[in-house]
Amino acid sequence: MWQYVFKRLLLMIPTVIGAAFVIFFLLRAMPGDVCELKLGGEGAYVDEAQITLCREQLGLDDPLAVQFADFVWGIATLDFGTSMITGRAITYEMGLRFELSLQVAIMATIVAIMISIPLGTLSAVYQNTWIDYIVRTVAIAGIAIPSFWLGILILLALLSISEAMTGTRWTPPLDYVPIWEDPVYNLSMLIWPAVATGYRYSAVATRMTRSSLLEVLREDYVRTARAKGLVEKIIINRHALKNALLPVVTVIGIEFAFLMGGLVVTEQVFNLNGLGNLLVQSVTSVDYTMTQGIVMVIVLVFVITNFFVDILYAWLDPRIRYS
Amino acid sequence: MQTKLWKLALGAVAAAAFSFSAVAETPKYGGTLNFVVGSKIPSYDGHVETTFGMIHPIAPFYSLLMRVNPANPGDPTDFQCDLCEGDVPAGAEGGTLFTFKIRQGVKFHDGTPLTAADIVASWNKIIFPPEGIASARKAFYKMVESVTAPDDFTVVFKLSFPSGSFLPAMADPYAFIYSKKDLDEHGYTWHKMNINGTGPFVFVEHQPGAFVTGVKNENYHHEGRPYLDGFKAISAPKMSARVQAIEGDRASIEFRGFPPKQRDDLVNALGDKITVQESDWNCVLMVTPNHSRPPFDDPRVRKALTLAVDRWGGSQYLSQIAIVKTVGGIVFPNHPLAATEEELVQIAGFSRDLEASRAEARRLLKEAGQEGLSFTLNNRAVDQPYRVVGTWLVDQWKQIGLTVDQQVNPSPVFYDILRKSGDFDVSIDFNCQSVINPIADVSKYLPSAGNNYANFEDAEIEEVYDRLLHAGTFEEQRVIMREYERMVLDEKATQAVTLWWYKINPYRSYVKGWKIAPSHYLAQQLDQIWLDK
Numbered sequence: 001m002w003q004y005v006f007k008r009l010l011l012m013i014p015t016v017i018g019a020a021f022v023i024f025f026l027l028r029a030m031p032g033d034v035c036e037l038k039l040g041g042e043g044a045y046v047d048e049a050q051i052t053l054c055r056e057q058l059g060l061d062d063p064l065a066v067q068f069a070d071f072v073w074g075i076a077t078l079d080f081g082t083s084m085i086t087g088r089a090i091t092y093e094m095g096l097r098f099e100l101s102l103q104v105a106i107m108a109t110i111v112a113i114m115i116s117i118p119l120g121t122l123s124a125v126y127q128n129t130w131i132d133y134i135v136r137t138v139a140i141a142g143i144a145i146p147s148f149w150l151g152i153l154i155l156l157a158l159l160s161i162s163e164a165m166t167g168t169r170w171t172p173p174l175d176y177v178p179i180w181e182d183p184v185y186n187l188s189m190l191i192w193p194a195v196a197t198g199y200r201y202s203a204v205a206t207r208m209t210r211s212s213l214l215e216v217l218r219e220d221y222v223r224t225a226r227a228k229g230l231v232e233k234i235i236i237n238r239h240a241l242k243n244a245l246l247p248v249v250t251v252i253g254i255e256f257a258f259l260m261g262g263l264v265v266t267e268q269v270f271n272l273n274g275l276g277n278l279l280v281q282s283v284t285s286v287d288y289t290m291t292q293g294i295v296m297v298i299v300l301v302f303v304i305t306n307f308f309v310d311i312l313y314a315w316l317d318p319r320i321r322y323s
Numbered sequence: 324m325q326t327k328l329w330k331l332a333l334g335a336v337a338a339a340a341f342s343f344s345a346v347a348e349t350p351k352y353g354g355t356l357n358f359v360v361g362s363k364i365p366s367y368d369g370h371v372e373t374t375f376g377m378i379h380p381i382a383p384f385y386s387l388l389m390r391v392n393p394a395n396p397g398d399p400t401d402f403q404c405d406l407c408e409g410d411v412p413a414g415a416e417g418g419t420l421f422t423f424k425i426r427q428g429v430k431f432h433d434g435t436p437l438t439a440a441d442i443v444a445s446w447n448k449i450i451f452p453p454e455g456i457a458s459a460r461k462a463f464y465k466m467v468e469s470v471t472a473p474d475d476f477t478v479v480f481k482l483s484f485p486s487g488s489f490l491p492a493m494a495d496p497y498a499f500i501y502s503k504k505d506l507d508e509h510g511y512t513w514h515k516m517n518i519n520g521t522g523p524f525v526f527v528e529h530q531p532g533a534f535v536t537g538v539k540n541e542n543y544h545h546e547g548r549p550y551l552d553g554f555k556a557i558s559a560p561k562m563s564a565r566v567q568a569i570e571g572d573r574a575s576i577e578f579r580g581f582p583p584k585q586r587d588d589l590v591n592a593l594g595d596k597i598t599v600q601e602s603d604w605n606c607v608l609m610v611t612p613n614h615s616r617p618p619f620d621d622p623r624v625r626k627a628l629t630l631a632v633d634r635w636g637g638s639q640y641l642s643q644i645a646i647v648k649t650v651g652g653i654v655f656p657n658h659p660l661a662a663t664e665e666e667l668v669q670i671a672g673f674s675r676d677l678e679a680s681r682a683e684a685r686r687l688l689k690e691a692g693q694e695g696l697s698f699t700l701n702n703r704a705v706d707q708p709y710r711v712v713g714t715w716l717v718d719q720w721k722q723i724g725l726t727v728d729q730q731v732n733p734s735p736v737f738y739d740i741l742r743k744s745g746d747f748d749v750s751i752d753f754n755c756q757s758v759i760n761p762i763a764d765v766s767k768y769l770p771s772a773g774n775n776y777a778n779f780e781d782a783e784i785e786e787v788y789d790r791l792l793h794a795g796t797f798e799e800q801r802v803i804m805r806e807y808e809r810m811v812l813d814e815k816a817t818q819a820v821t822l823w824w825y826k827i828n829p830y831r832s833y834v835k836g837w838k839i840a841p842s843h844y845l846a847q848q849l850d851q852i853w854l855d856k
Contacts, residue, residue, distance in 0.1 A: 031739045038365060168572070172571075268561040281532075284735065
């Protein structure tokens with residue numbers, strides 16, 4: 001087991017370097033000049049000398065190999081440098097957003113687990129009954145409705161309901177306050193995006209739970225358990241569900257990693273100052289260093305999450321013997 | 324329903340106007356103004372930046388030497404002293420010498436007293452920046468020969484020639500006055516990430532991507548101001564978030580402006596809790612043909628492009644869906660130097676007789692052998708008003724048999740094509756300025772201007788502009804301006820203007836003292852605003 005863990009850890013290194021290579025060179029292929037945008041802004045004239053100086057200061061006139069080596073060294077030392085636009089440290093800029101993105105991802109995951117496991121189980125146990133049909137409809141709707149659209153509907157509903165109830169229109173707060181400073185304010189801001197994304201996320205997990213559980217319920221050992229007269233509840237909870245959760249855990253893990261940087265549109269709808277929003281801003285302003293930094297953090301989250309998912313596999317299914 | 328909405332909105336505006344003039348409301352002290360900003364802050368240095376994303380949250384921390392009167396920002400000739408004292412000086416020695424008396428007792432937020440040396444150091448940084456130091460608007464001050472301080476409270480600007488564009492340029496909202504001590508001790512880039520001004524509010528916090536906060540400067544030099552205890556500028560890049568912020572009263576105002584649909588939605592939702600102010604906007608989208616690429620090197624083809632455009636009709640319809648409205652030439656429509664309607668209709672593409680214009684356009688294309696010409700239009704992937712106007716132009720050109728493929732590009736790609744690679748047939752461009760300063764603003768049409776991307780040279784246009792720049796009297800300026808305008812838009816048709824932008828600001832009715840300006844960069848120090856809560 002420990003040998004497997006060590007091998008998986010080693011494999012993370014080429015994965016990260018490969019991702020860094022792709023990110024670095026794809027960004028350089030993008031049209032647009034950060035200095036032109038930064039200095040020219042909304043129509044100001046900037047002479048060529050200033051642009052050349054700006055490129056020198058940002059190290060953009062160094063050979064690509066040198067720039068790439070700097071970037072990889074930055075990843076190794078967890079120092080991504082400074083933003084080409086704001087001049088602030090990238091770790092500082094990301095740190096400000098990471099907390100919010102992490103909280104939304106955790107809350108959305110909790111919402112998704114709370115919905116998907118019970119509903120998926122119910123749907124499998126009561127296969128082809130009205131319960132199953134309702135659950136499947138809810139799940140398909142969740143997959144079909146983009147979370148940002150659901151977000152807009154939630155905001156409109158909040159405006160209408162609050163006006164009907166209190167006479168004034170209420171919208172969630174626009175600025176983030178950490179949960180330990182003001183939990184009510186924090187939750188009144190983040191619960192809505194968590195519900196919007198958690199619902200879509202749960203839809204995938206619900207269907208996965210259902211199909212996986214149906215498969216497990218047809219296994220010989222479940223039939224044996226029933227033949228032995230074991231109570232159905234115990235069969236489901238103790239024997240079937242635990243094994244059925246293997247693919248569900250994979251889905252939840254990947255979705256969690258995705259949520260860390262992939263909530264671009266939802267963040268914009270709810271005006272969340274998260275990593276997704278920062279990524280969009282840095283791409284549109286051709287801020288290479290910032291874009292590289294954020295994408296690398298997302299890559300690291302994916303790699304680490306996958307690592308833990310693999311470890312979790314072994315815990316959930318004793319048949320898996322990695323060593 | 325629409326009529327009802329408008330009655331309501333106009334009623335709110337009228338009520339607001341009445342309250343100012345007749346009842347003469349006494350400003351109330353206190354409260355925090357929350358407002359939303361749709362763009363980000365690249366740095367805090369006003370001398371370098373060009374975006375409203377910086378000016379809206381940062382301008383309240385700084386003072387200017389002189390400014391557009393915040394109580395009357397719609398008047399393009401109403402300037403007042405900010406750090407200077409008394410009236411804005413009239414030029415001496417034939418308009419080549421301007422002496423500003425500086426207020427005494429003003430202090431920077433760190434406690435350093437302000438003197439003329441600070442004004443001189445700041446203006447020298449703007450006009451004569453050291454090598455390697457960017458200054459976005461130094462080209463506005465070509466006429467300035469020197470800035471000196473004969474004593475601690477006098478500043479003298481010596482010009483090499485008299486120019487009507489000097490005083491308006493001095494009211495540039497980005498011309499923040501910095502402390503000489505900061506410049507000397509910390510260098511010329513310190514203000515990119517640090518704030519120390521003499522403005523009505525003192526900087527408290529900036530959480531990048533989220534908000535900027537400021538509190539009242541108790542030692543502010545305009546007596547009795549500011550009225551607010553503080554402000555919070557909340558970043559909200561998405562327009563829907565900004566509209567909802569006002570709807571839910573998380574923010575009271577957004578200073579840049581909303582399209583007509585969002586105005587109607589807010590008025591519909593909030594009724595008299597919303598006040599709307601509207602104004603012409605010192606911003607215009609232009610059509611820039613690439614003269615270095617045939618057939619756009621042919622003035623007949625370029626003229627046909629402008630002749631095909633129905634500006635009067637477009638104004639009527641586009642103003643219902645986009646932030647454009649007013650038909651005008653190269654000068655901001657409300658300025659005394661702008662063409663009157665009688666003058667305007669004489670210019671190609673501005674005639675009221677659309678059929679005759681389009682017939683002439685077809686004739687010119689035929690004469691140039693370019694009937695049925697196909698080309699691409701480089702446009703920016705920003706809805707308001709770029710995409711709307713671009714789509715409208717494609718249709719206008721279709722009416723004279725042209726086939727246009729509109730390529731809508733994200734901003735970096737759009738700029739790269741327009742400014743750097745020059746790989747375009749025809750492109751949308753824009754001329755957005757802050758203080759209305761026609762003589763400086765129209766330099767955009769000058770072939771030698773660094774921000775003219777039409778790729779051509781023309782000594783005649785340069786000569787006319789040079790005369791305009793040196794013209795001493797208003798009458799003289801007006802005559803030369805007409806000559807310049809006719810040359811650019813008609814005879815040589817080097818570029819074409821579409822419709823001038825139209826600024827619409829719906830905001831919470833309890834926000835008082837704010838007057839709409841013809842630019843989203845102006846009157847943003849917030850010292851005149853108070854809350855009637």
